[in-house]
Amino acid sequence: MVFAKGNVEIHYKDVKLFADSAELNTETKDVYAVGNVLIQLPEEVVSAEEIRMNLDSLQGNLQKGFGMIQPTLFYEAENIERKDAGVYYFQKAKITSCTQPVPRWKISSSRAKFKKNDYIDMWNPVFYIKKIPIFYLPYMRYPLDEERSTGFLMPQIGFSGSKGFSYSQFFYWAMKRNMDATLNFDYYAARGLGGGFEYRYLFSGGVGGQLNLYYFNFKDDPEEESTANAYLFRLKHNQRLPLNFSLVADVDYSSSFDFLREFDNDFKRAVVSNRRSQVYLTKAWSYFNFNARISRFETYYKETDRSIIRNDLPEINFDSYKIKIFSPLYFSFASSFSRWEYGWESEYEEENHKYSQSLAFSPQLTFPFAAIPWLTLNSSFSPNINYYFQSYAPNTQEIVDEPLFSLNYGLNAEFTGPVISKIYYGAEGKAKLKHIIEPFFSYRYESPVADSDRIITQRIFYRNHYIRYGIANRFLIKKDKMPREVFSLGLVQTFYFSPEESPLQGYRVDGEIPEFSDIRGYLRFYPMGKYSLDVSAAFNPYHNTFSSLSLGANLGSPEDNVFLRVNWYKSINPYVENILGDRHQISCFGGVKIPRLSLEAQAEIDFNIQEGEFLYSAISLVYNYQCFDFRVELKVFYFREKPETQFLFSFGLGNIGKTIDFLGGMGF
Structure with a gap:
């Protein structure tokens, strides 16, 4: 010792x-x-x-x-x-x-x-x-490991007037390097309990995807009618198959649109109620492309309490790219088989919805011409062959099992030019800016179709016979020895030779079908990667009003200390007053970081200008306090049945991630 x-x-x-x-x-x-x-x-x-x-x-x-x-x-x-x-x-x-x-x-x-x-x-x-x-x-x-680790995430606590106290808890499961999962539990004191499961995977051979499941059990309220429990199923899957085929599946299904509107905190998703299910099978090789799709789309309109549904069972396309026969002649084709159903949900229940099966084949010959530097011409000729398995009975809207064969042809010519350009040089004699002016003109003709009133379509049948004309301005700068377009401006309009068979056939001006389309214009400005401005407009010459206006501006990105996104749009149908689809809204989303104060703030506002009311507003504050951060969010959902104000609190602690909103977020 x-x-x-x-x-x-x-x-x-x-x-x-x-x-x-x-x-x-x-x-x-x-x-x-x-x-x-x-x-x-x-x-x-x-x-x-x-x-x-x-x-x-x-x-x-x-x-x-x-x-x-x-x-x-x-x-x-x-x-x-x-x-x-x-x-x-x-x-x-x-x-x-x-x-x-x-x-x-x-x-x-x-x-x-x-x-x-x-x-x-x-x-x-x-x-x-x-x-x-x-x-x-x-x-x-x-x-403690820098790699992903299994465990509970930090909880999220909140309160809202309609849902009461809320508590959300996530559990993260690091299964393997190529897959993980998140389990979610939501408690709303006034509404009930919810639970979710999110599974992400990536395997060799191009197999990957994400699965989301969620179920909500509503709390019984003796003073109100009981609400049916709700569930969500979302799937995105990609997979390569033998023979170089690719499979893509995309499913977004909810059992209740009302549940999404009241609980989905993704504003843009909550106000547009859709269900979709689709599976793609594709293959591209040599000059050919194959695509097959089975799909179902449903859109619910709360204003009318109705849903419109489209089914493709299936839709198959087999096309080719342009194949050079001899200069300057090229050949291509498009072919398809389509079996579809379309109509309101009530029409499906009454078995009077629209449906059709058809085969189509359209070969095409193309003649490009570019021998003159300031002028290009692309022309084409294409027969259109269609076989319909069903048709309308003569002079009725009754669908009958009578086949219908149609044959017509199309001619198309597109001119661009004369192209004018000018180069501006800097003080050192180097090219700084190039301005290009490109007028363009196109002509499209499709020959009449016999018995066109018997062809079943989802909305209307029309054929193309028009001229389209316009002008484009493009400004390019040289960056890293490569031209880069920073500004563009253009106008375009269409004139229909056969207005009674055009897309405008359903509208009238002084009793006549309009021949001219709206004048459409655009302005795009992209001076730098994080800064942009997009403006578009459509002017109706018959009613002297703008049928659509939109503006999108981006200043910086969420990773910067300051950023701002503004989106404004207005759309009306000048031919029909008080139409349900008229819109006029503005959305602003921005944020600021103050490193000196360890503070981050973001805010979003969505306002319905047409109705003069707010749709959504939110603010988020994050305070970084050494190795952990506090997050406080205040959201107001004005569009819900009863306007709802939410207060949420969460924090991150070192290597432990935060519980997030399983049903969406707001852009934060």
């Missing part, structure tokens, strides 16, 4: 021990040290008031110990037991990443298990800010 006192140092293999006094058994290598004990291992440093340890096995016990974990997490405990390399068992433990005498935050627990480079398991943890307890959990795992 060796007894030492006063600034004791023991060096053994890779171990260094410092203490006020120590007792060492030189045969068993057991050591007992007291007072300001510090033990240094190759990748660990632990301090304690008292320690009993074997220097060979490095197993032992420490009293009132404290130390640092890789490399910014500090801990202390009444008792620390070291059993295996890198594994500690704590009693009455506290952990924090703060170095202040009174830590800005800490987690205390009755007991804990620390596994180096992996995790800390804590039982009965209590989270403190300064000396104030914030919340308690029966169990918590704090990940």
